[in-house]
Amino acid sequence: MKSIVIKNAYGLENTTVENQDIPTIQDNEVLVKVKAMSLNQLDLMVAKGAFATKLPHTLGSDAVGIVKKIGTHVTKFNVGDTVSTHFVQSWQSGVLKASDSQSSLGTSVKGVFSEYISLSENALVKAPQNLTVEEASTLPIAGLTAWETLVNFGNLKAGQTVLLQGTGGVSIFALQFAKMIGAKVILISSNDEKLKTAKSLGADEVVNYRTNPDWQDKVLKITKGNGVDLALEISWAGINKTITAMKTSGKIAVIGMLGGTEVQLSVFDLIQRSLTIKAMYVGSKSSFEEMNNAIEVNNIKPIIDRVFSVSELPEAIAHFEKSKHLGKVVLIF
CATH class of the missing domain: 3.40.50.720 (NAD(P)-binding Rossmann-like Domain)
Structure with missing residues (x-):
């Protein structure tokens, strides 16, 4: 499978697409085939070394895809569900705890810009039914x-x-x-x-x-x-x-x-x-679910500036870094 990684040294010029093995899942995990991802300033900061992330590192915090396999202990999702990643995985509800930041996708832990990802069911939410996968991919951080x-x-x-x-x-x-x-x-x-x-x-x-x-x-x-x-x-x-x-x-x-x-x-x-x-440090999973419900009820449609193929990654990053966009920039495999 293809993954977007920063390797060898920090710098956007060192962001590349490479082949990795499809991950296996644990009993409490879900295997997701990623359909769309969205870029954030956070991704650029990670690539530039702002978090001193150990390299090589898979980038990305925002991804939406289809559930392909579930672990034996998973109860919240079924194969075929359309799901979105939840940025601060351990922040399920209430106020942010000091330890929660250590579970942030794409910064403290491996990112989600890959064709397949395996995550705990706590790190996923069902995407709003009124949105396309491209639209839903814009939700996790922005x-x-x-x-x-x-x-x-x-x-x-x-x-x-x-x-x-x-x-x-x-x-x-x-x-x-x-x-x-x-x-x-x-x-x-x-x-x-x-x-x-x-x-x-x-x-x-x-x-x-x-x-x-x-x-x-x-x-x-x-x-x-x-x-x-x-x-x-x-x-x-x-x-x-x-x-x-x-x-x-x-x-x-x-x-x-x-x-x-x-x-x-x-x-x-x-x-x-x-x-x-x-x-502000994004929000909890319960807040995410509350937002998704409001998006469905009010039929809110996220504003997407452009959709790039992963093969156009340098162009997508340049477009985003130069703030040419209005709304969100999305990547698809």
Whole structure:
């Protein structure tokens, strides 16, 4: 079978497709024939050595496929089921524990970008029935991060306002979930074409932060000086602008660090506004299942920018790394 691996040395140029043996399964495991996978910034970070992962290493956290074989102790799945991988395998419900991060697919343990994968049944969820395998493959990290942020952390309600940054997978999912809830969405990006698309997807207001460098003032004007209830911070470098755009007692969810890993915060502004900042680490399996149910009931369709064949892996990585996409980038064998 084919697998996408990083070997010899870190660097995207060392990402390759190689042949591996089809895995065998233990009594509590499931053998899945992978049909579709989606790329995340996390995959690029692993390939570049951000986690000092031992090489060679199979990449990937997001995959969907068909169950081909089940172990004798498996009770939750049957042969023929369409299933999705669950990123933090041991995080079944409740709050994240320190040990849970050690079970994260594609980082702490072997990834899932392979034609066949064997995982514990706890590391899988049934895919929403209204989605194709390509659409379902976008859910494990981007979809669940957006859901966890808006629903379980943000407790977003109809009539409230959420600020979204960029048009990547998490932001576009957050846009779709926020409109499902009945919230108002303000989305910022540096690309007018992407802003136009975001508007067509339901964004109430859009702001180009390149032509409006003081975009936080624009957000305050849109909200009549009140600020937003919830913000998804993807840059980190601009966190103080986000703080300025917040409503008193508002919440900021840090979902990315595209602007770097270190920043100076205005603690005075945090205290004066009584703001909450939380770093998001995707979500639990029970949250994943809750999200999938909402996707089915509301017939939400993930936004896929492009689908690449694994034979086009360098082109897919380049397209993703240069942020040419809106929504998700998917790979198929």
